[in-house]
Amino acid sequence: MTQQDPSDGIEHLFADTVRDTMGSAVYGDWRSIHNADAVPLAFGFPYPESFPNEELAAATDSLLSSEPERALQYGGGDHADGLRDLVVDRARDRGIDCAAETVHVTNGATRAIDTVCRTFLEPGDEVVVEAPTFMGALGIFRNHGAAVTGVTVDEEGLDVDALADDLASRARCGAAQPKLVYTIPDFQNPTGVTMATDRRERLLDLAERYDFVVLEDDP
Ligand SMILES: Cc1ncc(COP(=O)(O)O)c(C=O)c1O
Numbered sequence: 001m002t003q004q005d006p007s008d009g010i011e012h013l014f015a016d017t018v019r020d021t022m023g024s025a026v027y028g029d030w031r032s033i034h035n036a037d038a039v040p041l042a043f044g045f046p047y048p049e050s051f052p053n054e055e056l057a058a059a060t061d062s063l064l065s066s067e068p069e070r071a072l073q074y075g076g077g078d079h080a081d082g083l084r085d086l087v088v089d090r091a092r093d094r095g096i097d098c099a100a101e102t103v104h105v106t107n108g109a110t111r112a113i114d115t116v117c118r119t120f121l122e123p124g125d126e127v128v129v130e131a132p133t134f135m136g137a138l139g140i141f142r143n144h145g146a147a148v149t150g151v152t153v154d155e156e157g158l159d160v161d162a163l164a165d166d167l168a169s170r171a172r173c174g175a176a177q178p179k180l181v182y183t184i185p186d187f188q189n190p191t192g193v194t195m196a197t198d199r200r201e202r203l204l205d206l207a208e209r210y211d212f213v214v215l216e217d218d219p
Helices: 016-021 053-066 078-093 109-120 135-143 160-173 197-210
Strands: 126-131 147-154 180-183 213-216
Touching: 016 135, 109 135, 109 180, 109 213, 126 135, 135 147, 147 160, 160 197, 180 197, 197 213
Parallel strands: 126 147, 126 180, 180 213
Antiparallel strands: none
């Protein structure tokens, strides 16, 4: 057994995926940008005035009073059960018809993207993303050993024609097709564009034809 220099600590035990990202700021160096005119293109920072601080404080207070034994317990309580129904109602308001048993609640989009990757990806599988895209998602795809390729974005969102050409040429030469296409169709990060309806429909047709999953990120 090789003796490690104690001053190395435990870094030599880190996984390759961690080692590869060491030394680079995971979410970019936006914190060091002091110019007031600079627009950080990493996170889609929510508008602070839109934070429902008072409503959240009141809801937390009410929940802890009404379900003191269960609110913080594993599995939640009555309200946790009701949350999926609430998600279904809100989705329906936006034209998405889904059932509560198809809703999986996560603590944020990052976790949801990771869960989708765990569900569908083997190392080496290909993920198509919009170019440019949200870099947090790129980090997750890389952590799952995915090969990431980009398709350009224009004023109407993902260039679905370019994607269709790419998929067709893969089919012609018998190359592997992507498992996932990751898209941010509304107010895309970082470009801010929204995907045209006909492109959305075309993307779904392509997903059926070439058998891939569309991972829609709608923050
Ligand atoms: C497109 C997109 N997806 C996901 C996230 C992260 O979401 P969450 O904080 O819910 O994990 C961001 C944050 O900026 C984002 O812009």
